[in-house]
Amino acid sequence: MGKLKIAIQKNGRLSEKSLDLLGECGIKIPNGNQKLKTVSTNFPIEILFLRDDDIPQYVEQNVADIGILGENEVWEKDRNIEIIKKVGFGNCRMSLAIPKEESYTGISYFNNKKIATSYPKILKKFCDKNNLSVEIEEIGGSVEIAPGIGLANCIFDIVSTGSTLLMNGLKEVEIVTKSEAVLIKSRNLSEEKQQILQKLLFRIQSVLHSRENKYILLNAPNEKVKDIISLLPGIKSPTILPLAKEGWSSIHSVIKEDKFWDIIEQLKEHGAQGILVIPIEKMIL
Numbered sequence: 001m002g003k004l005k006i007a008i009q010k011n012g013r014l015s016e017k018s019l020d021l022l023g024e025c026g027i028k029i030p031n032g033n034q035k036l037k038t039v040s041t042n043f044p045i046e047i048l049f050l051r052d053d054d055i056p057q058y059v060e061q062n063v064a065d066i067g068i069l070g071e072n073e074v075w076e077k078d079r080n081i082e083i084i085k086k087v088g089f090g091n092c093r094m095s096l097a098i099p100k101e102e103s104y105t106g107i108s109y110f111n112n113k114k115i116a117t118s119y120p121k122i123l124k125k126f127c128d129k130n131n132l133s134v135e136i137e138e139i140g141g142s143v144e145i146a147p148g149i150g151l152a153n154c155i156f157d158i159v160s161t162g163s164t165l166l167m168n169g170l171k172e173v174e175i176v177t178k179s180e181a182v183l184i185k186s187r188n189l190s191e192e193k194q195q196i197l198q199k200l201l202f203r204i205q206s207v208l209h210s211r212e213n214k215y216i217l218l219n220a221p222n223e224k225v226k227d228i229i230s231l232l233p234g235i236k237s238p239t240i241l242p243l244a245k246e247g248w249s250s251i252h253s254v255i256k257e258d259k260f261w262d263i264i265e266q267l268k269e270h271g272a273q274g275i276l277v278i279p280i281e282k283m284i285l
């Protein structure tokens, strides 16, 4: 049987999370990422460890069938590949930043400025759209030091916390776009590989659902059960079981984690006790 080839980042911010995702999909991967490629022992998939910059090209040319990388690299490389889905990590902003002592006057500030970036295509699109005339200085990395050493006036780069900018005396003034990690695929997959991909996608979907959701159990007096259920939007409807203690029930349901924090106070007000929130390992809808 053929194997689906997936390219993931060899060494970087997306590496561990990409491997974790495959691991949570029940895919066993033997040697970590020390080698260039490795084969799963229990799923028809081969993992290629590459620089994220190269993944779009490899997928376009069918060296890899699918890949996981930041949307930012997908947009910048602009290859003929297809984005299948977001995989729930690698969130960041792509922003313009200027020296912190400068006063920012709005987007026209950038007119006639020299901007250093590793993402010239994305930046050019943005500048064209906003009728900005700028000089784009493309550099491979450590973009944030460019203004300090006199290579450029300002930068366009990836930001997540902003601490790198601060350390280099810069401030973020314009968010151009947001990016996160995505699964991409080649435009010409064989029928067999397409089928393996469908299996993988099914597993990824169930992992992503389970990450967002928690299993909740709580006890409540019977007369409060109706009120409490109305607070708990379960997958279909909650399970209600009688407790050994007369007049009390146990309520089980599935709830979005962020939702849980919104309703916890209301649950307590309605008499809920012994609330347990439990991670779900897999969730098949």
Ligand code: ATP
Residues within 6 Å of the ligand: 009, 010, 011, 012, 013, 014, 050, 051, 052, 053, 069, 070, 071, 072, 073, 090, 091, 092, 158, 159, 160, 161, 179, 180, 181
């Ligand atoms: P490679 O050696 O594979 O080319 P890299 O240096 O280009 O690695 P990383 O810094 O590991 O890339 O970042 C990989 C991706 O992680 C980015 O393209 C982006 O999508 C995402 N990311 C999320 N947060 C950040 C951040 N704070 N800084 C940089 N990248 C981030």
Ligand code: MG
Residues within 6 Å of the ligand: 051, 052, 053
């Ligand atoms: Mg890179």
